[in-house]
Amino acid sequence: MQISKLGISLFLLIACGCNSIWNGWLDPTQVGRFRETTLTMDLRRSISVSDEPSLEMEASEPTAADLQVQDRDYVLRPGDVIDISIFELMIPGQPWVEYRQVSREGYITLPQISEDIYVTGKTARELEKHIKEVLRGEQVLSEPEVTILTREARNMTYNILGAVGLPGSTLIPRPNFRILDALSAAGGVSPAGGPMQPLVKTVYIFRTEEVSVDSDGVETEFCPAEDEEGMPLELAVVEDDDLQDDGGHWVYTDGEWKFVRESVEAKPKEAESAESAEPLEDESVVTKPSAPETAEPVPAEPVKKRPAKKAVATTGEGWEEAAANIPGQRVIAIPLDKLVMGDPRYNVVIQDGDTIWVPPPMQGEFYLMGNVLRPGVFSLTGREITIRQAISAAGGLSPLADPSRAELIRRIGGNQEQILSINIDRIFAGKEPDIILKPDDVLNVGSNPLMPFLAVLRNAFRATYGFGFVYDRNFADIDSFEGQSNPRDLRRIERQQRFGF
Numbered sequence: 001m002q003i004s005k006l007g008i009s010l011f012l013l014i015a016c017g018c019n020s021i022w023n024g025w026l027d028p029t030q031v032g033r034f035r036e037t038t039l040t041m042d043l044r045r046s047i048s049v050s051d052e053p054s055l056e057m058e059a060s061e062p063t064a065a066d067l068q069v070q071d072r073d074y075v076l077r078p079g080d081v082i083d084i085s086i087f088e089l090m091i092p093g094q095p096w097v098e099y100r101q102v103s104r105e106g107y108i109t110l111p112q113i114s115e116d117i118y119v120t121g122k123t124a125r126e127l128e129k130h131i132k133e134v135l136r137g138e139q140v141l142s143e144p145e146v147t148i149l150t151r152e153a154r155n156m157t158y159n160i161l162g163a164v165g166l167p168g169s170t171l172i173p174r175p176n177f178r179i180l181d182a183l184s185a186a187g188g189v190s191p192a193g194g195p196m197q198p199l200v201k202t203v204y205i206f207r208t209e210e211v212s213v214d215s216d217g218v219e220t221e222f223c224p225a226e227d228e229e230g231m232p233l234e235l236a237v238v239e240d241d242d243l244q245d246d247g248g249h250w251v252y253t254d255g256e257w258k259f260v261r262e263s264v265e266a267k268p269k270e271a272e273s274a275e276s277a278e279p280l281e282d283e284s285v286v287t288k289p290s291a292p293e294t295a296e297p298v299p300a301e302p303v304k305k306r307p308a309k310k311a312v313a314t315t316g317e318g319w320e321e322a323a324a325n326i327p328g329q330r331v332i333a334i335p336l337d338k339l340v341m342g343d344p345r346y347n348v349v350i351q352d353g354d355t356i357w358v359p360p361p362m363q364g365e366f367y368l369m370g371n372v373l374r375p376g377v378f379s380l381t382g383r384e385i386t387i388r389q390a391i392s393a394a395g396g397l398s399p400l401a402d403p404s405r406a407e408l409i410r411r412i413g414g415n416q417e418q419i420l421s422i423n424i425d426r427i428f429a430g431k432e433p434d435i436i437l438k439p440d441d442v443l444n445v446g447s448n449p450l451m452p453f454l455a456v457l458r459n460a461f462r463a464t465y466g467f468g469f470v471y472d473r474n475f476a477d478i479d480s481f482e483g484q485s486n487p488r489d490l491r492r493i494e495r496q497q498r499f500g501f
Contacts, residue, residue, distance in 0.1 A: 026458055028404075028451075029397040031428035039430045043386060047420045047435065050412045059204060059333035066332065066348040069176045073123040074153050078104050081152040082124070086110075086131070087145035099151055112140045124148040158350050160186045162358035163200055178347045179205070179334060182356055189336065189358055199361040199382040203339070205332040205348065206355040364439025368394045371401035371445045386434040387427055390443060397445060399455045403428070405446035410438060 033039065046052050076082065080102045089096035089112060100108040106120030113134055119127060128146045135144040156172040165187020183189060189200050332348065339346045350356075361382030369375045373395035378385075385393075387408075397403060403425035412418045424445065426432040437443070495501070 026454055028425070028454070029399060029401050031397070031403050031425050033428065033430045035430075041430060041433050043384075044433045044435045047408065047410055048418060050416075050418060051410060059202075059331040062332055062334070062346060062348045067345070069349055070351070071175065073125065074150055074156060076102060076119050076122055076124070076127065076150070077155040078102050078106055078120060079154045080119075080150065081154070082108075082119075082127075083149040083151050084108075084110070084131075085147040085149075086135075086141075088141065089144075095145075113138060124150055156352050158182065158352070158354045158356065160356040160358070162356075163190055163360040164188065164358050165190050172350060172352065175349075177350050179203070179350060179356065180339065180347050182350055183358075200336050200358055202359070203334040203336050204357045204359070205334065205350075206357065207330045207332060207351060208353055209328045209330055362439065366390065366437045366439065366441040366443065369442065369444050370406070371398040371447050372396070373398055380437070380439060384436050386436055387422070387424065387443065388434055390437060391424065391445075397424075399458075400447045400451045401445050402448045402451055403445075405448060407444050407446070408435065409442040409444065411440045 081099055082102070083097065083099050085095050085097045087095045096111075100110075102108060102119050106118055107116040108119050109116050110131070115134075117127075117131065117134065122130065125148075128148050131146045131148075132144045135141045135146075153171065157169050158172060159169050160182055161167050164183065167186065170182075170185060183203075189203075334346045334348070362380050362384065363382060364380050365377050366380060366385070367377055368390060372391065375394065378390065378393055391397065404423050406422050406424045408420045408422050410418050410420070422435070423432060427434050
């Protein structure tokens with residue numbers, strides 16, 4: 001009975017203060033979880049509120065509209081260069097061909113025309129019609145033949161910044177120009193890493209969309225009506241006795257509903273009243289909206305959007321606050337690993353005015369000191385390194401290390417530091433989340449007065465055939481380690497040396 005109690009006490013003593021019964025207090029440096037069950041934990045990027053990033057970008061994934069090529073004509077703006085061809089403007093039987101650059105005010109000048117021609121906001125086809133009307137109005141040509149071609153669409157540009165080979169502003173060469181084309185034209189992402197694990201995780205696209213602000217200061221936008229599930233309706237139901245159907249259908253374009261009339265004669269009122277009296281065979285079918293009496297389209301009701309969250313920086317105002325308050329700005333997040341592996345959902349079409357930002361990978365050094373096998377300075381190499389990985393890179397803990405006593409020193413701002421006590425033993429055991437290191441972090445692994453005695457005890461106490469003590473050079477005599485000669489031989493050698501026989 002006493003032997004059983006002694007065994008239980010010894011078992012509890014060995015398991016005391018450990019994450020598992022296999023990690024004994026005799027060797028605290030043997031850290032780990034060592035369980036059969038799988039555990040999933042999140043990684044910590046910050047150690048306190050002061051360490052939080054000053055700006056949280058509310059990025060969204062690409063939508064189906066971002067993958068579609070816009071097949072609309074280019075709208076001329078200031079700075080664009082156009083080629084103009086007018087037949088018989090100066091010499092009979094010959095075309096007059098010149099190029100013009102749109103001024104900052106949006107005008108161009110032409111010979112034989114007294115006033116400047118306003119160009120901004122018109123497509124090439126619309127400008128051709130306008131110049132023809134001006135030539136007829138000023139009686140320059142009775143049947144003018146005008147051709148407009150866009151030579152340089154200088155406003156169809158995008159910006160690419162960050163970790164790329166050639167950052168800058170570039171023209172969009174074609175309508176089907178996508179983000180992979182933009183990254184290739186900029187010389188690729190640098191440093192690239194590998195296709196399976198690129199150093200840059202996410203690429204962001206800043207896109208400005210047209211919005212308006214109501215009297216309450218809330219951003220609004222015109223969008224189609226939605227059903228109970230939040231899906232846009234292709235047709236709207238207008239409940240108004242004054243509206244009648246003159247033939248046609250409703251189309252949602254340019255942010256508003258427009259009624260497209262068809263060349264169909266109006267129905268008599270008697271026929272309309274007879275048809276309205278008949279019940280519908282299928283009430284689930286959405287009816288067409290009635291046409292307004294006026295020719296103006298009926299716009300959709302503005303839908304209020306939730307005000308954008310404003311980021312609060314820790315040190316004064318900067319570009320983060322200005323970027324967060326841009327009205328109508330949308331941020332699209334593109335995972336680079338999925339993009340380079342050929343996922344078509346993320347190869348979005350680049351639009352006019354887009355800004356592509358490739359955030360540079362984390363560069364710098366972190367420092368390991370204290371009771372680790374290889375203390376020193378280590379490079380982050382552009383990757384996210386955790387405390388587990390840092391201890392592994394240093395060869396593990398030294399024999400005198402106490403995993404429960406460690407501290408992480410992190411630089412906060414320009415002239416402040418924050419010291420956080422961490423428990424490496426609990427991190428390796430999966431009881432606390434691991435922490436991602438940042439540049440200039442210092443990880444110090446401490447010890448305690450008991451560690452030297454445990455190290456000596458571990459060196460003197462061995463498990464051979466059961467539990468037993470093994471003599472070493474500190475406790476045993478020389479006979480345990482070196483072979484000895486026969487005592488008779490020793491006496492014979494000594495007698496020969498002393499007496500000569």
